Amino acid sequence: MSNVPFSREHLEAYLDEALPADEMACVEETLRHNPRLLEELRAIVALRDQGVHTLGAIWRRHRITCPSRQRLQQYLEGRGLPREEAAYIRFHLQVIGCRYCQANLDDLRGQAGPDPQRQQRRRRYFQSSAGRLPQG
Numbered sequence: 001m002s003n004v005p006f007s008r009e010h011l012e013a014y015l016d017e018a019l020p021a022d023e024m025a026c027v028e029e030t031l032r033h034n035p036r037l038l039e040e041l042r043a044i045v046a047l048r049d050q051g052v053h054t055l056g057a058i059w060r061r062h063r064i065t066c067p068s069r070q071r072l073q074q075y076l077e078g079r080g081l082p083r084e085e086a087a088y089i090r091f092h093l094q095v096i097g098c099r100y101c102q103a104n105l106d107d108l109r110g111q112a113g114p115d116p117q118r119q120q121r122r123r124r125y126f127q128s129s130a131g132r133l134p135q136g
Contacts, residue, residue, distance in 0.1 A: 012057050020097040066101050073108050
């Protein structure tokens with residue numbers, strides 16, 4: 001893959017949306033101006049469509065290194081995790097920058113306490129659909 005500014009693994013992570021937002025933007029910008037990179041990306045997509053997958057791609061796609069939502073909840077609450085596991089989750093979120101886990105953590109934070117805007121939205125949705133849904 002000479003003259004292509006990103007490695008195959010980097011491009012696969014881009015396709016899996018596993019890169020931090022700034023790196024995703026950098027790849028997208030480079031794709032606009034680099035036909036060789038675009039061709040490399042097309043080749044990766046073609047191999048995926050044929051069912052050819054590397055061990056690393058399977059590992060990333062199934063998010064094997066990501067902690068479960070339950071573990072993220074424990075991390076958020078600061079309870080029940082061994083120190084090493086809490087340190088790994090912190091590393092995974094802050095250094096690796098896993099957007100998938102960060103989104104899960106943000107969702108868990110949102111569920112943690114009452115959100116007046118969310119409650120108001122739910123009330124409006126319910127009121128707008130009252131009487132419109134078929135009875136059991």
